Amino acid sequence: MKHELFYKNPKTLLNKGTGFLAGYTHSLNPYTGCSFACSYCYVRQMPVSLFREGEWGKWVDVKKGAARILKKELQRAKEKGKVTIFMSSSTDPYQPIEHKEKVTRSLLEVMAEDQPDFLLVQTRSPLVRRDIDLLQALKEKVRVSMTIETDSETIRRKFTPDAPPIAARLKTLELLRGARIPTQAAIAPVLPSSEAFPETLKSVVNRVCIDDYFMGDGSGGKRTKRLGIQAIYETLALEEWYGPIAYKKVYDRLARVFPEDQLYVSQRGFEP
16 A cells, blocks of 8 residues: 655654553654554544544654654653653554654664653554664663454454554564563454464463553544444454453453453553
8 A cells, every 4th residue: 555655844752641641751653644554543533633634544744853852852851750651652653664764763762872761662563673672772661562452364454454464463572572571462452352362472471451442542432433443343243342341251361361460451551
């Protein structure tokens, strides 16, 4: 799929952590827009998408001079107190354009030198493995949260056809663990999966966060409902997987494999 790229000169990068991210002092987005274009992405219903020409997923803004801006903002923020950063809240920091532009890597270089108190890297891309050297420099101050909503490639292709394959994400978690980088698997949102899913995750992580549309889209599921996601479930005859209690099926399966202190639900699992 061809994507339209725009190069922007932002004035700021660090945004105050609010709402779902209230546990963080700041959020950080290397890009605006996301070419993974996941069907259920709540950002589609936010102003950044609604008031922008072009379909979500078809355009990406590249933030020029990001490292220089972050270096100044990070220094000022640290002078005021503790700094905890969520990267990223409305884009994937390792979407395909990162191969070429390396904006995310440039930001990690800044943070490896002038370290925040904590950084969460939220992605669904195996490209994060490229930056193992910088993530290692952050030691216990970083956690890589890899989105793995299902263990079924059939389901992944129905909901997120432009996202990386599940096997590649699992392999990346294995590599990160081998490099002693703190990680977690984020089943967010919960998609239909098999009974073997927990065992698959247990082989690569010792921390799992589970979330769904109703807890995690910032509107009790209203944003997601407006996207018409329920129709996909109906087409697949999997209606029982769509609803505010559907996540419990996966949680109960996980609880048979993971101890309680390794299993988190929604907001608590993403906090520092």
